[in-house]
Amino acid sequence: MTTTPEQTRAIIRWGHQHRRMLRSRYRRQFVAYSATRLLAAGRDWDLVETLATAAGEPYLVKWIPAQTSEFQFFWFKFYGMARHEWEPEYPVTLSHGSVSHNALMLVDSGAELSLISLEIGELLGFRLADGEILSDGTGVGGEIQYVTRAVDLTIDGHSFKAPVAWLQTEITDVPLLLGREVVFDLFNIEFIQAEERIEFKWRGTPA
Structure with missing residues (x-):
């Protein structure tokens, strides 16, 4: 369901206001919510979107990681306890082949590549090829392995293909x-x- 910028901000605001409840009750689940209430939750991404659409309200979908501690260590960045608890999230459509899903993604100017967990990649339909070589990454969170996949992303109606790091290491607190x-x-x-x-302002495809 398409949302206006005003609706998007209102929905994200509801998610921020209720983030502690969502994190405590719906770990490792997709949650769909409107500007006023939770509409659906579960492990089946398609079903959550279907139930939310049937509710007839503008909504967004978010993945709740298994662990959501105040300190989260990732190989690419360290998230500490900030005084301002706002999370810079934005709605994005991720597509791979015939699979397409809408979700909130954490916008991270410190990350070179977009990133998805092992579990999310499998839900999008990614599979490792026989003998595929994994890439290694090292940082404050330790060592990880990943492969790069091309994903079709749509932001504010603009669609494009971008590389995404698909983790092959089990890390339970990885957001999109x-x-x-x-x-x-x-x-x-x-x-x-x-x-x-x-605010996302479209520049157009580079020459």
Whole structure:
């Protein structure tokens, strides 16, 4: 379901206000919510979207990781306890082959690549090829292995293909991350933390 910028901000605001409840009750599940209530939750991404659509309200879908501690260590970045608890999320459609899903992604200017967990990649239909070589990454969170996949992303009606790091290491607190590669070339992105919102302005396809 398409949402206006105003509806998107209102829905994200509801999610922020109820994030502790969502994190405690719906770990390792997709949750769909409107600006006023939770509409659906579960492990089946398709079913959650179907139930939310049937409710007839503008909604967004978010993946709740298995662990959501105040300190989260990732190989690409460290998230500490911030004074401002706003999470810079934005609705994105992820597509691979015949599979297409809408979800909130955490916009991370510090991540070179967009990133998805092992579990989310499998739900999108990714599979490792026989003998495929894994890439290694090292950072403050330790060592990980990943492979790169091309994913069709749609943001504010603009569709494009971008590389995504698909983790092959089991990390239970990985969100859907929207990184710089391709995305930041196609959009001017402004973080307005005081108003808890992000603005994506389309630049067009680079020459």
